[in-house]
Amino acid sequence: MVDASDGDANRHDISDSASELTRMTDADPQSLAAYYDKWAESYDADLPKMGYDAPVRAAAIMVAQDIAFDAPILDAGCGTGLTGQELARAGYTDLTGIDLSLESLQAAEAKGVYRHLKKRDMNKPLAFGDNGFAAVQCIGTLTYVREKRKLMAEFCRVVKRGGIVSFTHRADLYDDAFVKVLTATTRAGLWEQISHSDPMPYLPNHKDFGDK
Template sequence: MVDASTGDAPRHDVSDSASDLSSMTNATPEALAAYYDKWAGSYDADLPKMGYDAPIRAAQIMRDHDIALDAPILDAGCGTGLTGLELARLGYRDITGIDISLECLQEAEAKGVYRHLKKRNMNKPLAFGDNGFAAVQCIGTLTYVTEKRKLFAEFCRVVKRGGIVSFTQRADLYDNAFIKAISATSRAGLWEQVSHSDPMPYLPNHKDFGDEKHIFYDVYRVK
């Protein structure tokens, strides 16, 4: 999933669902699932029009940090599978995707790049065993997670020691509460920071975003 925006995209360029992103920032899990179920059919066409390139950048992070091509990766908030597709293009072949939208998961399944796909609400425990993944990527999804500290702990639980957790967060939402959730995870000895990017493009072709909204790419190594 892509994070909710704070403005409306041009309706002649993208679907109505894409234009209504601003209404979803504080949506309940049920409303969020219904929204993305509706958007799933046009999601893959809408995102490139808005200039969204995070899946490509996220996949390259896995290569840059030497995650083996046969290593199991969890794509948390996989949406329609755009992130998994970019991983597969780089040669990754053991990808598990989770998302709150069943329709998005069906679109992801059609891409044929995931070993497993599961419907999950990431405000709850992930329902995977300990140390089962070499890496987690969570791209364009944290806006919708209220229990971020608990989710970060879950990521560290399901990723083996030495593996990485890679995620994006909008710069305007990288606030004190978000930083505290990261810091608490570090103080608990669960992970250590590897990198924090400069502000990067988010939706540069969006008429209300342009150069005004950016995202950070963070990478942490599980201890």
């Protein structure tokens, strides 16, 4: 149950919300929630048209890192549940999703793959106890997090020792400040890097991201 307490042809065949994605990079949480609430209805149809495959890749990472299929996983920024859906297809059964958009959470709930779904702003502390998850994934969401260092520390807090923190970030935003966040988290002894991919296409069929 949702907890609301707190090709060229493809490029012309996506919703207006998808077309306006670049405008949201610096949006405040209220504007961001409203944007994704509006987009939720067509999101699942738009993403495949834009060539988005990060959820599939993210699920494969969990399998490759030997995360047990019955282990609890936090899907941070779960959106409409595309990420959770791929985890479920891979065999994972204990998924918790958090997102800022209530409409997206309701779409995720309809997929029937999450044990828990909660409305959360990841610029604030995560409302979970310590060491409660075997892994956390944050796919396609870091763009909108202002307090990235605090969020990474929170991920490390809620994931048990030996667990996995897996995330994606846009290459154009993978700047010196972001590198410092990762370095600081490592120096604090909160995690160690075990894998780092080369840059991959983000939205290859999106008019503003296709050439990046």
